[in-house]
Amino acid sequence: MSVKHYEQHISYILNCGKECYANLVANDVRRMNNDGFNAMADEEY
Numbered sequence: 769m770s771v772k773h774y775e776q777h778i779s780y781i782l783n784c785g786k787e788c789y790a791n792l793v794a795n796d797v798r799r800m801n802n803d804g805f806n807a808m809a810d811e812e813y
Contacts, residue, residue, distance in 0.1 A: 781789045 777789065777792060780792050
């Protein structure tokens with residue numbers, strides 16, 4: 769991941785705390801795990 773991506777994570781922690789950051793991480797993991805299923809994931813969210 770790029771440095772800018774990590775800076776985004778840091779700003780999420782500072783701005784909205786652990787709960788918001790946990791959601792960001794969950795979205796990252798979902799994006800990596802569901803590369804072939806993006807259409808289905810997008811419909812759910």
